[in-house]
């Protein structure tokens with residue numbers, strides 16, 4: 001394995017990585033580009049970015065591939081150490097190595113959380129709009145989705161605490177939380193997390209916190225705080241899910257982990273995995289170690305670039321008649337309100353409208369919010385500018 005305390009790479013400025021470089025993804029199968037194969041549609045939908053993974057990750061993978069043997073492999077000490085140190089460094093969160101449960105994906109991770117939350121027929125509370133698999137997860141194991149709406153107040157997405165209270169009942173067992181939030185891009189502050197934790201305690205709910213976007217906080221003045229890091233009591237009722245996949249753009253390497261401080265909860269969780277959830281792919285784990293240990297400079301440069309893209313989206317969408325959006329505090333996703341445009345132009349399906357204009361966006365319907373679209377700005381600026389140009393043009397006639 002790698003030396004334990006290697007010098008980190010020396011690159012540190014955003015210019016050291018070329019995010020402007022356009023990589024032709026049509027030459028490889030991919031969900032994002034494959035959807036529109038053979039059509040002139042720029043895909044700004046599914047949440048992966050059109051950038052190559054960090055050189056340190058690719059190097060680590062190449063070294064591992066060169067070895068040539070891909071036998072069964074469990075998480076190894078230097079991998080665990082890279083993650084433990086990464087959580088300490090980035091989120092001031094001290095965890096024990098034992099708390100980690102390796103998973104082949106975050107979606108599997110929150111489906112498992114639903115599976116151990118009470119019994120069939122019990123409730124899972126979440127706030128919409130939200131990443132679509134949140135909405136289907138409860139039913140996958142016979143649980144009942146209990147939803148409330150986030151509200152847009154003074155240009156910022158907020159919790160409606162009364163609506164959250166109304167969403168729970170005596171059968172509620174789990175709070176399924178997306179933090180930072182996809183699609184509204186909020187980084188929840190300490191007061192909001194405390195309120196959520198108190199709410200969970202009051203109703204004796206488990207918390208499953210999907211924190212997959214935690215490495216993508218764009219605002220320098222904000223920081224992601226894992227809800228489980230609030231205090232020990234919160235940690236005891238919480239399953240935190242994280243992965244390198246969004247931050248370092250390696251989602252199809254399928255490596256994620258749960259952090260479960262409470263031993264009994266961890267046992268229940270592992271019990272639900274038994275025989276169903278495979279070990280994590282060794283290449284995913286190799287990439288994860290490299291990303292957490294050495295991926296800092298690339299991530300800093302990426303955030304810089306994404307901040308620039310975010311401002312382009314804000315300016316362009318802000319000038320489009322009938323569309324409105326808010327500045328995402330994290331993620332590379334913009335959440336766009338199309339309802340006024342729909343009314344003005346008698347457009348029933350805004351996703352189809354922009355697709356016909358050559359831009360593929362995610363339909364808010366699947367997030368529980370018809371009339372909204374999600375735009376993925378994790379792409380080279382030339383691609384983004386062209387997509388925004390096409391959108392503006394479609395609205396100009």
Ligand SMILES: Cc1ncc(COP(=O)(O)O)c(C=O)c1O
Nearest residue numbers: 047105106107108131182210212
């Ligand atoms: C909030 C959230 N959770 C989970 C995922 C996907 O996780 P995985 O691919 O590890 O299952 C995504 C991908 O977009 C996401 O946005």
